């Protein structure tokens with residue numbers, strides 16, 4: 059074989075997450091590597107959870123426990139496993155002073171009081187989808203603490219608006235496993251290569267199309283929505299848009315990010331603040347959406363401008379392509 063023919067065996071594999079993080083670090087003149095390490099901690103936990111999810115049916119972790127989470131829902135084994143995986147990785151990594159997890163009523167104090175960062179996280183959103191082999195995801199935000207390092211983290215460190223996020227990100231456990239995040243300089247997607255145990259840059263500088271033909275909402279709640287939302291959904295049908303609703307927010311969001319579209323989880327009569335959690339579901343996706351050229355609103359103001367009042371508070375959310383969200387707001391608020 060000639061040297062020339064070797065080319066197909068020596069193609070570069072791509073930019074690893076580690077190398078990308080290090081290159082990205084140069085944007086932060088005073089960065090001393092803690093944020094880079096924190097992102098690595100999250101990526102490590104994601105690799106381990108990905109392994110658990112990929113053969114969950116074989117290792118018997120698809121059941122429910124006799125405990126309940128803060129929403130009063132029975133906790134699924136995978137919810138608790140994911141929570142343990144991420145909180146342990148963040149605690150041992152040493153860069154997180156406290157964690158707000160959907161699976162824990164109380165704040166998790168890691169004991170790393172010298173650490174600069176706070177993490178809010180939904181360790182696995184829609185875990186019941188795993189039992190039926192549907193994509194699911196982890197969603198997280200990273201904030202810089204406001205109280206002095208070396209002290210016990212305070213409420214002010216946690217209840218920050220989305221505009222104060224340092225990082226917004228998610229891991230999608232789908233047909234491939236991807237890590238997508240922003241640090242405020244665009245949105246980048248990394249695809250996991252299990253044979254090498256590495257995330258590789260596969261979707262640099264992601265931009266959401268400013269318009270789209272897909273709307274994602276649980277139409278089963280139609281008669282529980284406010285009239286404005288119903289009017290917008292009627293508009294979507296009149297426009298012959300495609301209804302795509304996986305029942306897994308990260309899957310719907312990710313498809314809309316790539317193809318254009320809008321995802322709505324509005325308030326209903328039963329849930330006047332909607333179902334989604336502001337601090338660790340709405341904020342990360344809103345940050346990514348805005349960084350990718352899209353919009354995210356609660357129907358009145360930008361998600362990123364909401365001042366949180368409690369760490370598990372819910373918020374209605376409409377997120378996606380700029381022109382689609384603008385049209386939704388026009389119709390919803392014309393009444």
Ligand code: P6P
Pocket residue numbers: 183184185276305306307308333334
């Ligand atoms: P519903 C999963 O529980 C989740 O938080 C999102 O991932 C998903 O879009 C939504 O709730 C589904 O909720 O009420 O439509 O079944």
